Amino acid sequence: MSLRLFDTAARSLVDFEPLRPGKIGLYTCGPTVYNRVHIGNLRTFVWEDVMCRAFRSLGFDVTQVMNLTDIDDKTIRGAIAEGLPLRDFTDRHIATFFEDLKTLNVIPAAVYPRATDHVPEMVEIVKKLTERGHTYESDGSIWFRIASFPSYGKLSRVDLSSMKRGARVADDEYEKEDVRDFAVWKGAKEGEPESALWETELGKGRPGWHLECSAMSMKYLGETLDIHTGAVDNVFPHHENEVAQSEGATGKTFVRFWLHAEHLIVDGEKMAKSKGNFYTLPDVLARGFSPRAVRYLLLSVPYRQKLNFTFDALRGAVSALERLESLETRLGERAGAAGADGASEAFRGRVEEARRSVRAAWEDDLNSAASLGALFAFVKEANTALEGGQLDPADAAAARALLREVDGVLGVLAPAEDASLEAEVEAKIAARQDARKRRDFAASDAIRDELAARGILLEDTPQGVRWRRKS
């Protein structure tokens, strides 16, 4: 089988081949750095990480570029509200964004360009667009004339009949379905801080949000990208406008494959601060869930389906992870046991079959649910074989290697050195519980102190004893 992806522009599954054999250039729209990202944003970013890892597992060399939108209406409003220069304001939110990515075990992109570091590249695109007759000036700003680009709407299939001739919109984001000429360069306005304005050949002002992504994607990945991704709400107007600007400036196809992730909803409803169902990653972790469980839940639903985030589903993720980890621990013990008497061909065949099924799932439009399904079918077989005492140590080692290999894409298991530490700590906790049952508090305190000396803190909760590393 070969890799098939659902291309938003084609509205269908399409065989994927990169422009250059074996190499994928991937642009993923990054966050607007004006607040802490919420778990809905993180669903998209985790999916993009899984995508990169899956492509690599299929043998591709991937270059991921993710921009940071550090100049737009929202960041300027935030900087003004806090009385900070724009860069100081956005630096803070960039730091927490990277913190969240790291917590969720996201492999960093090759480069995270900041819009404010690429204003000259944006000016160049506006100049090219002007040479080619796609812009006009009005109210001190430069506008993209949609009527000059006949294929406008080909990505989003937005209804062009709602287009009002010469109607313009200055906001970076505007009402869906409302097609308007949009600003590529915004002339300086009264009340805008100096830290958010640039003196350029186009006059004093700042770039439009859509232009930022056109400039940064083409700078790092060339004028034609293999894949461009984002969340579904980016399709229109953001990505449609990126196409118009990029193709208007270069005359070349901008993006060969468009992939978009569906929204995350909470308890079946749209997430909103007003509904009290709005969560950041620290909000969720504060309820005692591990980052790995959050990552598991976020990637467990195929990206083109809405993900319904509930705490029940998160508890489900916790137990799914426990099954994986418990199997891994026992496979590790079995693999290390003596008395090997040769691998069983039947079991090795099942390992290979599981490997093929997982691969086929990734090739089928990055189907994470099917990949987990294949993995858990194998977990069941391996458990049965272990419990029946039929698993040869070499087979156990092969099964464990498969788990680790699949996790190279999923990224949900504790790192191998942590796994053995975890088993050891769990054993100590059990011994401490026994001591407390015997009312041997000297012994239970000694175990607690021993762990504390190693930087491991125990916490007694109604759900049992939890442990964490001293930070």
Ligand SMILES: [Zn+2]
């Ligand atoms: Zn973008």
